[in-house]
Amino acid sequence: MEAIFDNFDAVLKGFGYTLFLFLVCAVVSLVLGTILVAMRVGPIAVLSRAAAVYVTLVRNTPLVMVFFFFHFAGPKIGINFNWVDVHVGGFDFTSAFSTAVVALSLYTSTFVCEALRSGVNSVPLGQAEAARAIGLPFTGTMTEVVLPQAFRASVPPLASTLIAMLKNTSVAGVFYLAEALATMRGFTKDYADQRWGILISFAIGYIILVEVVSLIAHRMERRWRIA
Amino acid sequence: MAGSVLFDAPGPVTRARHRVYTLVASVAILAVIAFAVWRLQADGQFEYDLWEVFFTPDYLSAILEGVLITVSMAVFAVIGAVLMGLVLGVAKLSDHPVIRWPAWAVVEFFRAMPVLLLMTFFFFAYFISVEREVLFIPEESWGGFLSVIVALTLYNGAVLAEVFRAGVNAVPKGQAEAAYAIGMRKTQVMTTILLPQAIKIMLPAIISQMVVALKDTSLGYAVAAPGLTYIGNQIMLEFRNHVPTVLVIATIYVILNLVLTWLATLVQKRLVGEKKPLEVPMVGEANTGGTPL
Numbered sequence: 042m043e044a045i046f047d048n049f050d051a052v053l054k055g056f057g058y059t060l061f062l063f064l065v066c067a068v069v070s071l072v073l074g075t076i077l078v079a080m081r082v083g084p085i086a087v088l089s090r091a092a093a094v095y096v097t098l099v100r101n102t103p104l105v106m107v108f109f110f111f112h113f114a115g116p117k118i119g120i121n122f123n124w125v126d127v128h129v130g131g132f133d134f135t136s137a138f139s140t141a142v143v144a145l146s147l148y149t150s151t152f153v154c155e156a157l158r159s160g161v162n163s164v165p166l167g168q169a170e171a172a173r174a175i176g177l178p179f180t181g182t183m184t185e186v187v188l189p190q191a192f193r194a195s196v197p198p199l200a201s202t203l204i205a206m207l208k209n210t211s212v213a214g215v216f217y218l219a220e221a222l223a224t225m226r227g228f229t230k231d232y233a234d235q236r237w238g239i240l241i242s243f244a245i246g247y248i249i250l251v252e253v254v255s256l257i258a259h260r261m262e263r264r265w266r267i268a
Numbered sequence: 269m270a271g272s273v274l275f276d277a278p279g280p281v282t283r284a285r286h287r288v289y290t291l292v293a294s295v296a297i298l299a300v301i302a303f304a305v306w307r308l309q310a311d312g313q314f315e316y317d318l319w320e321v322f323f324t325p326d327y328l329s330a331i332l333e334g335v336l337i338t339v340s341m342a343v344f345a346v347i348g349a350v351l352m353g354l355v356l357g358v359a360k361l362s363d364h365p366v367i368r369w370p371a372w373a374v375v376e377f378f379r380a381m382p383v384l385l386l387m388t389f390f391f392f393a394y395f396i397s398v399e400r401e402v403l404f405i406p407e408e409s410w411g412g413f414l415s416v417i418v419a420l421t422l423y424n425g426a427v428l429a430e431v432f433r434a435g436v437n438a439v440p441k442g443q444a445e446a447a448y449a450i451g452m453r454k455t456q457v458m459t460t461i462l463l464p465q466a467i468k469i470m471l472p473a474i475i476s477q478m479v480v481a482l483k484d485t486s487l488g489y490a491v492a493a494p495g496l497t498y499i500g501n502q503i504m505l506e507f508r509n510h511v512p513t514v515l516v517i518a519t520i521y522v523i524l525n526l527v528l529t530w531l532a533t534l535v536q537k538r539l540v541g542e543k544k545p546l547e548v549p550m551v552g553e554a555n556t557g558g559t560p561l
Contacts, residue, residue: 101525103486211382229392236393
């Protein structure tokens with residue numbers, strides 16, 4: 042276990058990158074996913090179909106291929122993030138980080154879209170009809186009846202999506218971001234004799250992060266549960 | 269759009285407005301596509317040189333071999349995962365805490381971990397120096413091949429354990445009660461009454477898990493495992509045709525996955541009928557008990 046304790050600052054820094062990546066991607070993919078679902082369930086057939094095609098394509102592409110695109114193909118056609126150069130504390134947010142954010146967010150937003158859509162689909166049609174019947178206008182129907190229920194119903198699938206995304210941040214480690222997985226990779230190479238200790242330490246790190254996210258999701262779910 | 273919970277059926281004014289929106293949206297979408305095509309053209313990505321490799325029989329057969337390896341990694345992993353899931357799922361339903369709790373711990377541990385973590389670990393800790401030529405796998409990639417299969421088996425096995433548990437719970441209670449009533453033992457009830465019915469319900473979920481496994485085989489890129497991603501990488505390195513290669517390889521993955529999804533829907537219609545498919549809880553929601561069907 043000396044490998045872990047002697048290099049504990051490196052471990053912390055790795056998980057720090059993981060956490061930053063998770064937080065930034067969570068915000069970006071929630072925003073993108075909301076835009077996608079608005080197109081998807083909206084009344085304009087063209088937009089709905091375009092969003093459906095995009096979601097189907099990206100959902101079925103492996104995340105590694107999305108990273109491939111932004112890492113290898115992107116720079117060839119002028120998509121690059123070399124202009125990003127932010128340093129906060131000991132953390133560098135440069136092109137490796139931005140590439141990871143873009144790839145991971147584009148990928149996750151399609152799953153966010155599906156999670157939100159399942160929430161909207163879970164609201165029975167009768168609810169809206171009843172709201173109209175008692176004379177609520179469109180805004181009233183939406184804000185008082187439909188959206189609150191849709192929002193509550195989509196908390197569990199959204200949480201699953203975010204947890205999957207948290208685990209997916211590890212892919213960025215393969216593409217030159219020194220997050221937790223990349224740190225572990227270095228350790229297993231250098232201290233092969235302590236491999237089980239290393240695996241278990243990093244696994245516990247990920248499990249703690251995952252449990253925190255699922256705990257928050259549980260709290261929200263319980264608070265907003267439909268009576 | 270009639271029948272949507274979000275909107276009223278549109279009247280004439282709204283329909284006219286929607287037509288305008290449709291026009292604007294179509295123009296915008298076409299503009300985006302046109303811009304992308306123009307960009308690719310301007311950078312010379314449509315030149316035959318860059319695409320030639322995908323019309324060369326030798327490389328086509330290499331890509332086909334990549335597809336074969338990718339699919340076989342997914343198949344091996346899913347077979348392993350089904351066996352592991354079966355054992356752990358049944359163990360989680362056991363009446364004895366001594367069996368139930370370790371199974372629970374194993375499932376939770378492997379589900380909360382990134383697959384890539386397992387893959388990297390097994391590769392660098394065990395398989396890095398394994399070199400053996402087996403079947404159609406090149407000698408130097410056997411280690412990567414093994415790490416991918418082991419990691420995917422452990423991860424998907426843990427996920428499938430939950431599927432199995434949910435599947436067994438989804439079999440109507442009366443079935444088990446009736447079996448006990450005619451004097452069957454616990455093991456008999458599980459193997460002859462519950463599991464056969466549960467597997468029928470679970471089949472679509474297992475096939476969708478295959479889509480996940482197939483997508484995740486691409487993570488093998490990190491451990492130099494053979495397969496589509498690896499072939500793509502080799503082609504990119506040799507011909508420096510990054511854009512066409514990524515597009516072609518991604519398209520193959522999408523097609524494979526869509527075929528599998530289509531198969532899952534077909535099986536679902538055949539075996540489960542119009543009932544809601546089995547939903548698998550993710551990490552964190554697992555302890556709340558069986559998913560209601």
